[in-house]
Amino acid sequence: MTQTSRPDLTKEDIRKTATTLQKARPSYGALIDFYGQVFIAQSESRSDITLAPIIIEPKLLALKQENGMPLVDPSQFLIDPAQAVTLLEKLCDLAVAHAPKLANTGEKIFTALKNGNLEIEPIFSALLNNRPFGKTATQLDIPLDELTFFIFSAMAPSIQSCAVQLSAYLKDTPDQKKGYCPVCGSHPDVGYLDQDGKKMLICSLCAHEWQTHRMGCVFCDSTDRQDQHYFFNNEEKEYRVYVCDNCQRYLKLVDLRLLDRSFVPKLEQITTLHLDYKAQEQGYTTHKAKN
Ligand SMILES: [Zn+2]
Ligand SMILES: [Zn+2]
Incomplete structure:
Protein backbone atom coordinates (compact mmCIF):
# COMPACT_ATOMS: atom_id res chain seq x y z
CA MET A 1 0.00 0.00 0.00
CA LYS A 171 -4.35 4.31 -4.59
CA ASP A 172 -5.25 1.55 -7.01
CA THR A 173 -1.81 0.85 -8.42
CA PRO A 174 0.50 -1.74 -6.93
CA ASP A 175 3.66 -0.23 -5.46
CA GLN A 176 6.48 -0.21 -7.98
CA LYS A 177 8.99 -0.39 -5.12
CA LYS A 178 11.41 1.91 -6.86
CA GLY A 179 14.18 3.98 -5.33
CA TYR A 180 12.55 7.23 -6.49
CA CYS A 181 9.33 8.91 -5.44
CA PRO A 182 6.23 7.68 -7.30
CA VAL A 183 4.73 11.17 -7.01
CA CYS A 184 7.58 13.44 -8.16
CA GLY A 185 10.54 11.21 -9.06
CA SER A 186 12.93 12.66 -6.45
CA HIS A 187 15.21 10.52 -4.32
CA PRO A 188 14.48 9.72 -0.67
CA ASP A 189 16.45 11.49 2.04
CA VAL A 190 15.55 9.05 4.80
CA GLY A 191 13.81 5.71 5.17
CA TYR A 192 12.29 3.56 7.87
CA LEU A 193 11.30 0.01 8.68
CA ASP A 194 7.64 -0.03 9.71
CA GLN A 195 6.04 -2.20 12.39
CA ASP A 196 5.92 -5.15 9.97
CA GLY A 197 9.54 -4.68 8.92
CA LYS A 198 8.58 -3.24 5.53
CA LYS A 199 11.17 -0.84 4.10
CA MET A 200 9.64 2.57 3.44
CA LEU A 201 11.24 5.63 1.86
CA ILE A 202 10.42 9.32 2.34
CA CYS A 203 10.79 11.74 -0.55
CA SER A 204 13.35 14.50 -0.08
CA LEU A 205 11.18 16.95 -2.01
CA CYS A 206 7.48 16.20 -1.39
CA ALA A 207 7.66 13.98 1.74
CA HIS A 208 5.56 11.26 0.11
CA GLU A 209 6.21 7.83 1.63
CA TRP A 210 6.39 4.60 -0.34
CA GLN A 211 7.42 1.01 0.07
CA THR A 212 10.54 -0.36 -1.56
CA HIS A 213 12.36 -3.67 -1.72
CA ARG A 214 13.90 -4.74 1.55
CA MET A 215 17.18 -5.69 -0.13
CA GLY A 216 19.38 -3.70 -2.46
CA CYS A 217 20.42 -0.10 -2.96
CA VAL A 218 17.57 2.39 -3.46
CA PHE A 219 19.78 4.68 -5.53
CA CYS A 220 21.39 2.36 -8.09
CA ASP A 221 19.24 -0.79 -7.70
CA SER A 222 22.34 -2.93 -7.14
CA THR A 223 21.46 -6.11 -5.28
CA ASP A 224 25.00 -7.47 -5.20
CA ARG A 225 25.49 -8.50 -1.60
CA GLN A 226 29.13 -7.62 -1.67
CA ASP A 227 28.27 -3.97 -2.33
CA GLN A 228 25.59 -3.62 0.34
CA HIS A 229 26.52 -2.98 3.96
CA TYR A 230 25.10 -1.21 6.96
CA PHE A 231 26.39 0.10 10.25
CA PHE A 232 24.81 1.14 13.53
CA ASN A 233 25.74 2.17 17.08
CA ASN A 234 24.91 -0.03 20.02
CA GLU A 235 23.64 3.02 21.95
CA GLU A 236 21.09 3.89 19.27
CA LYS A 237 19.98 0.69 17.70
CA GLU A 238 16.92 2.34 16.14
CA TYR A 239 19.12 3.78 13.39
CA ARG A 240 20.88 1.97 10.61
CA VAL A 241 22.96 3.50 7.87
CA TYR A 242 22.90 1.55 4.60
CA VAL A 243 25.86 2.13 2.33
CA CYS A 244 26.41 0.98 -1.23
CA ASP A 245 29.85 0.35 -2.69
CA ASN A 246 28.47 0.34 -6.20
CA CYS A 247 27.26 3.97 -6.24
CA GLN A 248 28.93 5.24 -3.03
CA ARG A 249 25.68 6.56 -1.61
CA TYR A 250 24.17 6.02 1.80
CA LEU A 251 20.72 6.17 3.36
CA LYS A 252 19.74 6.49 7.00
CA LEU A 253 16.95 4.21 8.13
CA VAL A 254 14.92 4.39 11.33
CA ASP A 255 13.57 1.10 12.72
CA LEU A 256 10.15 2.08 14.08
CA ARG A 257 9.93 -1.19 16.00
CA LEU A 258 12.70 0.14 18.23
CA LEU A 259 11.40 3.71 18.54
CA ASP A 260 9.88 4.85 21.84
CA ARG A 261 8.47 8.16 20.53
CA SER A 262 6.29 9.52 17.71
CA PHE A 263 8.16 9.32 14.44
CA VAL A 264 8.85 12.83 13.19
CA PRO A 265 11.14 12.03 10.24
CA LYS A 266 12.74 15.48 9.95
CA LEU A 267 13.59 15.57 13.65
CA GLU A 268 15.18 12.12 13.50
CA GLN A 269 17.18 13.32 10.51
CA ILE A 270 18.70 16.35 12.17
CA THR A 271 19.52 14.47 15.38
CA THR A 272 21.52 11.87 13.49
CA LEU A 273 23.98 14.19 11.78
CA HIS A 274 26.78 12.27 13.52
CA LEU A 275 25.80 9.27 11.38
CA ASP A 276 26.02 11.41 8.24
CA TYR A 277 29.52 12.50 9.24
CA LYS A 278 30.50 8.90 9.82
CA ALA A 279 29.22 7.79 6.40
CA GLN A 280 30.80 10.79 4.70
CA GLU A 281 34.14 10.13 6.41
CA GLN A 282 34.08 6.74 4.78
CA GLY A 283 33.59 8.33 1.36
CA TYR A 284 29.83 7.91 0.90
CA THR A 285 27.53 10.71 -0.17
CA THR A 286 23.84 11.41 0.13
CA HIS A 287 21.44 12.42 -2.55
CA LYS A 288 20.30 15.87 -1.65
CA ALA A 289 16.89 17.46 -2.05
CA LYS A 290 16.53 19.50 -5.22
CA ASN A 291 19.04 22.31 -5.13
ZN1 LIG B 1 8.30 13.22 -4.10
ZN1 LIG C 1 23.95 1.96 -4.93
Whole structure:
Protein backbone atom coordinates (compact mmCIF):
# COMPACT_ATOMS: atom_id res chain seq x y z
CA MET A 1 0.00 0.00 0.00
CA THR A 2 1.27 3.44 -0.84
CA GLN A 3 1.32 5.80 2.08
CA THR A 4 1.22 9.55 2.00
CA SER A 5 3.25 12.01 4.04
CA ARG A 6 2.22 12.46 7.64
CA PRO A 7 -0.73 14.84 7.67
CA ASP A 8 -1.88 13.48 11.03
CA LEU A 9 1.28 14.48 12.86
CA THR A 10 0.17 17.15 15.34
CA LYS A 11 2.06 20.10 16.77
CA GLU A 12 1.93 18.29 20.09
CA ASP A 13 3.62 15.18 18.56
CA ILE A 14 6.41 17.36 17.19
CA ARG A 15 6.84 19.18 20.49
CA LYS A 16 6.91 15.96 22.53
CA THR A 17 9.36 14.21 20.23
CA ALA A 18 11.59 17.31 20.25
CA THR A 19 11.65 17.27 24.06
CA THR A 20 12.40 13.53 24.19
CA LEU A 21 15.22 13.89 21.69
CA GLN A 22 16.65 16.91 23.48
CA LYS A 23 16.90 14.85 26.66
CA ALA A 24 18.42 11.87 24.87
CA ARG A 25 20.92 13.93 22.86
CA PRO A 26 21.80 17.13 24.72
CA SER A 27 24.47 18.07 22.17
CA TYR A 28 21.68 18.63 19.63
CA GLY A 29 19.68 20.79 22.06
CA ALA A 30 19.90 24.13 20.24
CA LEU A 31 19.43 22.55 16.83
CA ILE A 32 16.30 20.69 17.96
CA ASP A 33 14.97 23.86 19.56
CA PHE A 34 15.18 25.75 16.27
CA TYR A 35 14.11 22.99 13.89
CA GLY A 36 11.30 21.84 16.17
CA GLN A 37 9.79 25.32 15.85
CA VAL A 38 10.39 25.35 12.09
CA PHE A 39 8.49 22.07 11.72
CA ILE A 40 5.64 23.33 13.89
CA ALA A 41 5.41 26.54 11.81
CA GLN A 42 5.31 24.43 8.65
CA SER A 43 2.60 22.18 10.00
CA GLU A 44 0.51 25.24 11.00
CA SER A 45 1.03 26.76 7.58
CA ARG A 46 -0.08 23.59 5.84
CA SER A 47 -3.54 23.72 7.37
CA ASP A 48 -4.09 27.19 5.82
CA ILE A 49 -3.02 26.31 2.30
CA THR A 50 -5.54 26.53 -0.52
CA LEU A 51 -4.47 25.15 -3.86
CA ALA A 52 -6.37 23.89 -6.87
CA PRO A 53 -5.91 20.14 -7.44
CA ILE A 54 -3.35 19.00 -9.99
CA ILE A 55 -5.26 16.99 -12.57
CA ILE A 56 -3.72 14.11 -14.50
CA GLU A 57 -5.74 12.94 -17.49
CA PRO A 58 -6.63 9.21 -17.40
CA LYS A 59 -4.67 8.41 -20.57
CA LEU A 60 -1.53 10.09 -19.33
CA LEU A 61 -1.97 8.43 -15.95
CA ALA A 62 -2.21 4.99 -17.55
CA LEU A 63 0.88 5.69 -19.64
CA LYS A 64 2.88 6.81 -16.63
CA GLN A 65 1.81 3.80 -14.61
CA GLU A 66 2.63 1.34 -17.37
CA ASN A 67 6.12 2.78 -17.60
CA GLY A 68 6.76 3.15 -13.89
CA MET A 69 7.02 6.91 -14.25
CA PRO A 70 6.32 9.38 -11.43
CA LEU A 71 2.99 11.23 -11.53
CA VAL A 72 4.51 14.67 -12.03
CA ASP A 73 7.74 16.52 -12.56
CA PRO A 74 8.73 18.77 -9.62
CA SER A 75 8.06 21.83 -11.80
CA GLN A 76 4.35 20.94 -11.73
CA PHE A 77 3.99 21.41 -7.98
CA LEU A 78 1.85 24.41 -7.09
CA ILE A 79 2.81 26.95 -4.43
CA ASP A 80 0.40 29.05 -2.40
CA PRO A 81 2.48 32.26 -2.53
CA ALA A 82 0.66 34.10 0.27
CA GLN A 83 1.12 31.19 2.69
CA ALA A 84 4.71 30.65 1.61
CA VAL A 85 5.62 34.31 2.19
CA THR A 86 3.91 34.38 5.59
CA LEU A 87 5.83 31.25 6.54
CA LEU A 88 9.07 32.66 5.16
CA GLU A 89 8.72 35.71 7.41
CA LYS A 90 8.06 33.44 10.38
CA LEU A 91 11.14 31.34 9.56
CA CYS A 92 13.26 34.51 9.41
CA ASP A 93 11.96 35.49 12.86
CA LEU A 94 12.75 32.05 14.23
CA ALA A 95 16.27 32.16 12.80
CA VAL A 96 16.94 35.56 14.36
CA ALA A 97 15.68 34.35 17.74
CA HIS A 98 16.97 30.77 17.82
CA ALA A 99 19.63 30.06 15.19
CA PRO A 100 22.72 32.26 15.55
CA LYS A 101 24.30 30.81 12.41
CA LEU A 102 21.27 31.65 10.27
CA ALA A 103 20.30 34.89 12.01
CA ASN A 104 22.11 37.19 9.61
CA THR A 105 20.54 35.57 6.55
CA GLY A 106 17.11 35.52 8.23
CA GLU A 107 17.35 39.21 8.96
CA LYS A 108 18.44 40.11 5.43
CA ILE A 109 15.66 38.10 3.79
CA PHE A 110 13.09 39.61 6.16
CA THR A 111 14.27 43.15 5.42
CA ALA A 112 14.34 42.54 1.67
CA LEU A 113 10.77 41.17 1.81
CA LYS A 114 9.54 44.16 3.80
CA ASN A 115 11.28 46.68 1.53
CA GLY A 116 9.98 45.01 -1.62
CA ASN A 117 13.52 44.11 -2.70
CA LEU A 118 12.88 40.42 -3.03
CA GLU A 119 10.66 39.10 -5.78
CA ILE A 120 9.81 35.77 -4.31
CA GLU A 121 7.69 33.93 -6.88
CA PRO A 122 10.44 33.70 -9.52
CA ILE A 123 12.65 32.09 -6.88
CA PHE A 124 9.98 29.52 -5.99
CA SER A 125 9.74 28.71 -9.66
CA ALA A 126 13.52 28.59 -10.13
CA LEU A 127 13.86 26.11 -7.28
CA LEU A 128 11.16 23.81 -8.67
CA ASN A 129 12.55 24.03 -12.18
CA ASN A 130 16.12 23.49 -11.10
CA ARG A 131 17.15 26.87 -12.51
CA PRO A 132 19.94 28.79 -10.78
CA PHE A 133 19.08 31.71 -8.49
CA GLY A 134 22.54 32.49 -7.19
CA LYS A 135 22.18 36.06 -8.40
CA THR A 136 19.54 36.72 -5.75
CA ALA A 137 21.86 35.39 -3.05
CA THR A 138 24.63 37.67 -4.32
CA GLN A 139 22.30 40.66 -4.40
CA LEU A 140 21.20 40.02 -0.83
CA ASP A 141 24.79 39.21 0.18
CA ILE A 142 23.87 35.86 1.75
CA PRO A 143 25.11 32.30 1.13
CA LEU A 144 23.16 30.47 -1.57
CA ASP A 145 22.71 27.30 0.51
CA GLU A 146 21.11 29.35 3.30
CA LEU A 147 18.78 31.16 0.87
CA THR A 148 17.84 27.74 -0.55
CA PHE A 149 17.10 26.44 2.94
CA PHE A 150 14.73 29.34 3.72
CA ILE A 151 12.97 29.24 0.36
CA PHE A 152 12.58 25.48 0.31
CA SER A 153 11.32 25.41 3.90
CA ALA A 154 8.73 28.07 3.05
CA MET A 155 7.52 26.14 0.00
CA ALA A 156 7.52 22.71 1.61
CA PRO A 157 3.95 22.82 3.02
CA SER A 158 2.55 23.65 -0.44
CA ILE A 159 4.58 20.89 -2.08
CA GLN A 160 3.46 18.42 0.57
CA SER A 161 -0.19 19.39 0.12
CA CYS A 162 0.13 18.75 -3.61
CA ALA A 163 1.76 15.38 -2.92
CA VAL A 164 -1.07 14.34 -0.61
CA GLN A 165 -3.63 15.31 -3.25
CA LEU A 166 -1.69 13.56 -6.03
CA SER A 167 -1.16 10.38 -4.03
CA ALA A 168 -4.87 9.60 -4.52
CA TYR A 169 -3.90 8.67 -8.10
CA LEU A 170 -1.65 5.92 -6.72
CA LYS A 171 -4.35 4.31 -4.59
CA ASP A 172 -5.25 1.55 -7.01
CA THR A 173 -1.81 0.85 -8.42
CA PRO A 174 0.50 -1.74 -6.93
CA ASP A 175 3.66 -0.23 -5.46
CA GLN A 176 6.48 -0.21 -7.98
CA LYS A 177 8.99 -0.39 -5.12
CA LYS A 178 11.41 1.91 -6.86
CA GLY A 179 14.18 3.98 -5.33
CA TYR A 180 12.55 7.23 -6.49
CA CYS A 181 9.33 8.91 -5.44
CA PRO A 182 6.23 7.68 -7.30
CA VAL A 183 4.73 11.17 -7.01
CA CYS A 184 7.58 13.44 -8.16
CA GLY A 185 10.54 11.21 -9.06
CA SER A 186 12.93 12.66 -6.45
CA HIS A 187 15.21 10.52 -4.32
CA PRO A 188 14.48 9.72 -0.67
CA ASP A 189 16.45 11.49 2.04
CA VAL A 190 15.55 9.05 4.80
CA GLY A 191 13.81 5.71 5.17
CA TYR A 192 12.29 3.56 7.87
CA LEU A 193 11.30 0.01 8.68
CA ASP A 194 7.64 -0.03 9.71
CA GLN A 195 6.04 -2.20 12.39
CA ASP A 196 5.92 -5.15 9.97
CA GLY A 197 9.54 -4.68 8.92
CA LYS A 198 8.58 -3.24 5.53
CA LYS A 199 11.17 -0.84 4.10
CA MET A 200 9.64 2.57 3.44
CA LEU A 201 11.24 5.63 1.86
CA ILE A 202 10.42 9.32 2.34
CA CYS A 203 10.79 11.74 -0.55
CA SER A 204 13.35 14.50 -0.08
CA LEU A 205 11.18 16.95 -2.01
CA CYS A 206 7.48 16.20 -1.39
CA ALA A 207 7.66 13.98 1.74
CA HIS A 208 5.56 11.26 0.11
CA GLU A 209 6.21 7.83 1.63
CA TRP A 210 6.39 4.60 -0.34
CA GLN A 211 7.42 1.01 0.07
CA THR A 212 10.54 -0.36 -1.56
CA HIS A 213 12.36 -3.67 -1.72
CA ARG A 214 13.90 -4.74 1.55
CA MET A 215 17.18 -5.69 -0.13
CA GLY A 216 19.38 -3.70 -2.46
CA CYS A 217 20.42 -0.10 -2.96
CA VAL A 218 17.57 2.39 -3.46
CA PHE A 219 19.78 4.68 -5.53
CA CYS A 220 21.39 2.36 -8.09
CA ASP A 221 19.24 -0.79 -7.70
CA SER A 222 22.34 -2.93 -7.14
CA THR A 223 21.46 -6.11 -5.28
CA ASP A 224 25.00 -7.47 -5.20
CA ARG A 225 25.49 -8.50 -1.60
CA GLN A 226 29.13 -7.62 -1.67
CA ASP A 227 28.27 -3.97 -2.33
CA GLN A 228 25.59 -3.62 0.34
CA HIS A 229 26.52 -2.98 3.96
CA TYR A 230 25.10 -1.21 6.96
CA PHE A 231 26.39 0.10 10.25
CA PHE A 232 24.81 1.14 13.53
CA ASN A 233 25.74 2.17 17.08
CA ASN A 234 24.91 -0.03 20.02
CA GLU A 235 23.64 3.02 21.95
CA GLU A 236 21.09 3.89 19.27
CA LYS A 237 19.98 0.69 17.70
CA GLU A 238 16.92 2.34 16.14
CA TYR A 239 19.12 3.78 13.39
CA ARG A 240 20.88 1.97 10.61
CA VAL A 241 22.96 3.50 7.87
CA TYR A 242 22.90 1.55 4.60
CA VAL A 243 25.86 2.13 2.33
CA CYS A 244 26.41 0.98 -1.23
CA ASP A 245 29.85 0.35 -2.69
CA ASN A 246 28.47 0.34 -6.20
CA CYS A 247 27.26 3.97 -6.24
CA GLN A 248 28.93 5.24 -3.03
CA ARG A 249 25.68 6.56 -1.61
CA TYR A 250 24.17 6.02 1.80
CA LEU A 251 20.72 6.17 3.36
CA LYS A 252 19.74 6.49 7.00
CA LEU A 253 16.95 4.21 8.13
CA VAL A 254 14.92 4.39 11.33
CA ASP A 255 13.57 1.10 12.72
CA LEU A 256 10.15 2.08 14.08
CA ARG A 257 9.93 -1.19 16.00
CA LEU A 258 12.70 0.14 18.23
CA LEU A 259 11.40 3.71 18.54
CA ASP A 260 9.88 4.85 21.84
CA ARG A 261 8.47 8.16 20.53
CA SER A 262 6.29 9.52 17.71
CA PHE A 263 8.16 9.32 14.44
CA VAL A 264 8.85 12.83 13.19
CA PRO A 265 11.14 12.03 10.24
CA LYS A 266 12.74 15.48 9.95
CA LEU A 267 13.59 15.57 13.65
CA GLU A 268 15.18 12.12 13.50
CA GLN A 269 17.18 13.32 10.51
CA ILE A 270 18.70 16.35 12.17
CA THR A 271 19.52 14.47 15.38
CA THR A 272 21.52 11.87 13.49
CA LEU A 273 23.98 14.19 11.78
CA HIS A 274 26.78 12.27 13.52
CA LEU A 275 25.80 9.27 11.38
CA ASP A 276 26.02 11.41 8.24
CA TYR A 277 29.52 12.50 9.24
CA LYS A 278 30.50 8.90 9.82
CA ALA A 279 29.22 7.79 6.40
CA GLN A 280 30.80 10.79 4.70
CA GLU A 281 34.14 10.13 6.41
CA GLN A 282 34.08 6.74 4.78
CA GLY A 283 33.59 8.33 1.36
CA TYR A 284 29.83 7.91 0.90
CA THR A 285 27.53 10.71 -0.17
CA THR A 286 23.84 11.41 0.13
CA HIS A 287 21.44 12.42 -2.55
CA LYS A 288 20.30 15.87 -1.65
CA ALA A 289 16.89 17.46 -2.05
CA LYS A 290 16.53 19.50 -5.22
CA ASN A 291 19.04 22.31 -5.13
ZN1 LIG B 1 8.30 13.22 -4.10
ZN1 LIG C 1 23.95 1.96 -4.93
